[in-house]
Amino acid sequence: MADSEPLDPFESLRLPSSQLAPIEPDVLSTDLDFDAPSAATDGSDGQQKILCGCAFQAFPEHYPKHLHRLDANSFCPLLEAATKADNPTIAAVNSPSTRLEDLNLISIDEIPIRCSKECRGRECPVYWMDAHKSIVGTYPISFLESTRCTLPYQIDDLFGGPGQECGEGVSEPYEIVEYPGKGKGLRAVRDIELGEIIVMERPLLIVCGVNKFNMSGPLGGAIDLLKPRAKKEYLELFNCWKGEKGKSEIEGILQTNGMRIDMESWGAKPEDGSFTGIFPVFSRMNNSCMPNCQFYFSQRSLSGVVRAVRPIKKGEELEVHYLGSYHSAKDRQALFQSAYKFTCTCPACDPPSTALPTPLIKDVAGPYYAMKKEQIAIALSTEDEPSEAPKRQTQSSSPPSSQTQTSSKSTSTSTSQSSSQPPPESSSGPSKKSLKALKSLDRTRLSLSTTAPPTPLLLTRSHALPSLLHFTLSSLSQTLSSGLSVPFGPRCYRDLAYMCGMLGFGEEMKRWGWLYLWTGIGEGNWRTNSSRRDGDDDNLNLNSMGGEERGEKKMSPDEERERWLGYLADPKRFRYWARFEMKGRKWREECGGVEPEFVAV
Numbered sequence: 001m002a003d004s005e006p007l008d009p010f011e012s013l014r015l016p017s018s019q020l021a022p023i024e025p026d027v028l029s030t031d032l033d034f035d036a037p038s039a040a041t042d043g044s045d046g047q048q049k050i051l052c053g054c055a056f057q058a059f060p061e062h063y064p065k066h067l068h069r070l071d072a073n074s075f076c077p078l079l080e081a082a083t084k085a086d087n088p089t090i091a092a093v094n095s096p097s098t099r100l101e102d103l104n105l106i107s108i109d110e111i112p113i114r115c116s117k118e119c120r121g122r123e124c125p126v127y128w129m130d131a132h133k134s135i136v137g138t139y140p141i142s143f144l145e146s147t148r149c150t151l152p153y154q155i156d157d158l159f160g161g162p163g164q165e166c167g168e169g170v171s172e173p174y175e176i177v178e179y180p181g182k183g184k185g186l187r188a189v190r191d192i193e194l195g196e197i198i199v200m201e202r203p204l205l206i207v208c209g210v211n212k213f214n215m216s217g218p219l220g221g222a223i224d225l226l227k228p229r230a231k232k233e234y235l236e237l238f239n240c241w242k243g244e245k246g247k248s249e250i251e252g253i254l255q256t257n258g259m260r261i262d263m264e265s266w267g268a269k270p271e272d273g274s275f276t277g278i279f280p281v282f283s284r285m286n287n288s289c290m291p292n293c294q295f296y297f298s299q300r301s302l303s304g305v306v307r308a309v310r311p312i313k314k315g316e317e318l319e320v321h322y323l324g325s326y327h328s329a330k331d332r333q334a335l336f337q338s339a340y341k342f343t344c345t346c347p348a349c350d351p352p353s354t355a356l357p358t359p360l361i362k363d364v365a366g367p368y369y370a371m372k373k374e375q376i377a378i379a380l381s382t383e384d385e386p387s388e389a390p391k392r393q394t395q396s397s398s399p400p401s402s403q404t405q406t407s408s409k410s411t412s413t414s415t416s417q418s419s420s421q422p423p424p425e426s427s428s429g430p431s432k433k434s435l436k437a438l439k440s441l442d443r444t445r446l447s448l449s450t451t452a453p454p455t456p457l458l459l460t461r462s463h464a465l466p467s468l469l470h471f472t473l474s475s476l477s478q479t480l481s482s483g484l485s486v487p488f489g490p491r492c493y494r495d496l497a498y499m500c501g502m503l504g505f506g507e508e509m510k511r512w513g514w515l516y517l518w519t520g521i522g523e524g525n526w527r528t529n530s531s532r533r534d535g536d537d538d539n540l541n542l543n544s545m546g547g548e549e550r551g552e553k554k555m556s557p558d559e560e561r562e563r564w565l566g567y568l569a570d571p572k573r574f575r576y577w578a579r580f581e582m583k584g585r586k587w588r589e590e591c592g593g594v595e596p597e598f599v600a601v
């Protein structure tokens, strides 16, 4: 009704139609005819919101048309931001509702990027705009278009591995080639150092709620509106679901190549569900359960990053591990088949084994991961002594969190903590103390080192299950990269929690032969599945840790959770771990006298 129409607070920002630049036909879909708007009820006042459910790419000269087409009010903030910018290369937007107040924008952020490769030293503002918070029952999609170059971050950000020079003539250390039986993949074109960044790229598209893949409508709208190059790249990606009934090509591509990413530092809330990014180069990487690379998403630079987790020789295939947590070989094959339609033939899987580590794994992983002290990755402080013992939370409803130590020594002293320790102030992120400790870390000590510190922060047996090592490094890098500037992400917690959970079981530890020590940063930041946004309990799924194969009674998710929390709250178990952590002799005893190789992080 006319009198309830909201006033347009951005009237003055609108460009008169005479100033509108013509729309480039190949930049935008010809008629901006998004797939039929989906309708959703917001549930509060019974009023139906019309959600376009699609993304659009906004160039300043096109805004008015989009605004007009979608809802002028909704996009004026973007317009305002973009028109102020000198060169607004991008706008990412999704699912506008019809009213500004309903839209409930959660963020408009700008990342200045300086680079001499594509934008020749100018700063290209990147705007990220997200409207998912208020959207119920639909699938917001965001995408961003900017210079692809993330080189400045490679040098400056993250955890200081060897970076590339920013400038002309920087060549990628890989090429994309065809691998028989696997399709395309990445091959190293030169030797690559441990820790080196191999790929760092922004996603073509970020999709929220991708666990529900039935989204061809909004997805189609978004893809139509990608820049031609990005659209081509998307459509050329592999679709292992081709021909699958009820699954469109674009959905199949999303499902084949989507990588779950954390977006909370961009304002995402647990209730927003999961986010998935599609990365043009990373999408070409094949799986190995003994990967030589790891992927993680750097929220700070909004980029997917692939790093070498061991030195890689020219000509080797560059591979990552697709699965997000530990699974036995049998489970892995089942998951690869169901999610990606392939059978893994990596050295950890072929010949297939039902449990890990098999002698095969041990033999093969050993050489790969026998990272000698001199070769080892990242040296953090060895000098920091704990100022006080870490506190542990004993509430059964949530794990210990938010306390930081500064050396492994502090872990051992932590056992003296009373079990009636009050819970830390917040479970949603690192405590102030943690952050302070993090920030006080000397950045230079985060750089690669050729000398292992005497007190390692991470230990692993030489034949540690590669995928676990992979996740350990992944968590570490995520934590380091995000922890210095933005809150820790749930996936980081999850992986930490998962690994620490493993430590609760001595048998498991002996069996798997690895020990995870997370001092200085991660201690106390354990989470349970309460941090998961999609209700998927895989971080607590002890069944999938081989329990079933060993004939143990299958636990219900609740039982698993209880067991898990029991571990976290049980000082004896904690002590057991702490002893392990501190005493190499004990460690060797428990590991059957095998001298471990240490990864010191």
Ligand SMILES: C[S@@+](CC[C@H](N)C(=O)[O-])C[C@H]1O[C@@H](n2cnc3c(N)ncnc32)[C@H](O)[C@@H]1O
Binding pocket: 181, 182, 183, 184, 185, 237, 238, 240, 256, 257, 283, 284, 285, 286, 287, 288, 340, 341, 342, 343, 344, 345, 346
């Ligand atoms: C994200 S894509 C990887 C790139 C893909 N090979 C391509 O051609 O673009 C995932 C698909 O690659 C194939 N793939 C990945 N790892 C594989 C492996 N270890 N063995 C066989 N096929 C694999 C599967 O078909 C899977 O569905």
